[in-house]
Amino acid sequence: MTDKTNIKVEDIKKEAERRHQCLVQGSLYYITEFLSGPMCGRCFPCSMGSYEAKIRIANIQQGEGSKGDLAALRQIATQMQKGSMCKRGKDTAQYLSEWLNTGVFEEHVGHCCGALRCPSMIEYRVIPQKCTSCGLCKEACRFNAISGQRRKPYMPNTHPFEILDRKCNRCGECIKVCPEDAIVLVCSE
């Protein structure tokens, strides 16, 4: 195993942005890597603050975030920047407050991932106008999450295709096979 403690915080940030299109996921990746790597644990605001921040970001990312989480994160970013001993902690606080200012976190607390990357706040939907009831999606779905009857010329009123959110595992296979682009990702409300 390579020594993670010497990784620069800027590099973690770059890697987070490269890996994740969703900022909340990116920040969660960043804070996790920061805690297991360059976070030295020498001063309280940084070690305890970033640990708490991880819990709060994970909350938000899982769709369980609240306004309280946002307020806590803002407080952590402000105080960590003021109170941390070294640049690594101050930089982390800086990144955190930059991210908080983008509005993406608020969006997530409102249960919507703008980048459509957070599984808990997105839904797969069939657009009935576009669907030709070809049934390819139903064949591709490994979780039996799609209901509907395949169209047969002699049967005018077949059951329309629908995705059952409760069963859906958000694997995205249905989108890949749909020839009509009739399946889309939307924010769940």
Added chain:
Amino acid sequence: MVQLTIDGKKVEAREGMTIVEAAEEAGIHIPNLCYLKGMKGIGACRLCMVEIEGLKAPMTACTTKVKEGMSIKTSTPEIDELRRFVLDLILSMHPMDCMTCPKAGICRLQQYAYDYNVKESTYTRKLWGFQVDDKNPFIRREPDYCVLCARCVRVCREQGTKILDFMGRGVGSKVTTPNDKPMQETECTFCGSCVDACPVNALTEASKIDKGREWEFTKNDSVCTFCGAACSIKVSSKDNRIVKVTTSAPNYKHTAYICALGRYGFDYLDSPERLKTPLIKTNGQLVETTWDEALKTIAEAFKSSKDKTAIYTSGSILTEDAITIDRFASEVLKTTNVGSTVGIYADTNALITGVIDPNQIDLLLVLDLKVSQKGYVLPAIDAVLRRLVSAGTPLVSAGDESFADIASAHLKGSGLEALRSLIAFLCKEGVCKDAHLCKATEGAVIDEAVQKAGKLFMEAKNPLIITLPGLAEAASNLTLIKGELLTIPFEANAIGVALAGVAGSKTVLDQITKAKGIRALYVIGETTITARPNVPFMAVHTTHLDDLAKSADVVLPLTTPYESNGTIIRRGLRQKVVNQVIKPIGEARAPREAIEALAEAMGAEIKTARDSDIKRLLKVKWNHKPRPFEPRQDLEVDFKEIFTVVNRSMLSTQRIKWLREVKKL
């Protein structure tokens, strides 16, 4: 000196001091959890952040040194918010059970949470469920309470025990022993320095639990008299029972140390063998009697034995007691057969040294000082020396391998050889101009280590030579050039006893044990006399009914130092006050009370020892003159041999027995 302003108050501070220290001396407390007096600040908790005029960002007061003209604000809305933030985070991972917590009342976290009105944490509750280490009778370790301030880790490391350390990093890490073992399976000496350093309930005295709340305890400063280190202690008691003993320094100080025996040895106070009333031998059996009756019997015996009476005392009695003994022997009994255990390992010459200012010492020369924390040989001396070295004072050692690892220079051979080599080097360099010394040390080996030590000595302004009484006179030759000498006696008040003139010598002890020309014997405290010499009459004034007491004609109950008032004279000729922390158990009396009453029973009167008598004793001056380069072989005694005998009742209490068994002592 530096002038600065803290919260509008003009403050004077020594150069090199940190802001926290300067504020503390001026009576202003800056909140902190990780700062330790005398140790380098680490700036971890960030509670000590202060605003310094002219600086953009707040600074940590524990790592910032004072500067002329500084203007400091210890509290601003911005700083208080940060403090609240840190406390809030700490509380999110702290068991919130202040109502039953044994540390409540002296817990720093509790205090600051109150000061900053942090009722409960607004952050996510984090609970670790670490295992509690309560497998030893002394220290209870509960890592769940830990705030990760690292004070215990630093204290343990700097005193050289190096048991406690972090496992992991940041939140969720814990302070523990090597391999996470219970403390008794490690090299831990149970000195409890970590307990004193811990600001919360992560480390506490196991014996204190369920004995009351902190605010119910009466706290008195006193002195531990078990050994020659004579450490300052603070004794907490409740309902006339001692609950715990800690170091006496407020807010902790790095030179404050007490060992496991000093901290937990107080159990002997009310052990089953403790004497509560005088006993008198009737038909071969010791039966309870009154003080009057007992004293009358002794007075009659002494009236007939007169100058053939011997008095033998331990070296841990108080100075007032020693003066009274001297007066009684010379004025009433007119006997010269007076001695003490001090006579076995020291005499006045070997004990009287210069007056030392501990803040000025810039070099330590440790010669033949066979002290050890792990071996419980004057452990406080070992710990304090190591802490001074950790804090930056260089140390030169010889004749004692245990300091070789931390010494700037370790000299080969015995302390005496090293001394000769060092003086020979100083003569060669022209620093020592004393012809007598140069002649006496001619031809001594000067190797690299000696040169290094010599250079350190030349650079130092106030070197301190520390040794045992056996080498004191030879070592004092070095003080003719520079510095002061400190000899470490084996018993707490050896210097006081010696100055009062009752130290005696091995010859006196010999005479007593062989009962040569002795008709009656009076033994005070626990001494090296453990079996009755062949004397017609023996009275013993002691704390516990041991074998010697059982063989006596009259036994008087003695107070322990916890139960008496008085003073001792410590190394460096400093008077230390021993305060009564609990009322005497039963009818126990101090040696001077018994002797004064005894004199009265004999129809004589002796003057009560006063403060002015002690002041007169302290006027003795260390005579700087060349002395022979010879170790006093007659004073070379093993510390353990004396210590285990003169503290036999303390060492046989249950908890201390457990310790001796675990540590194979």
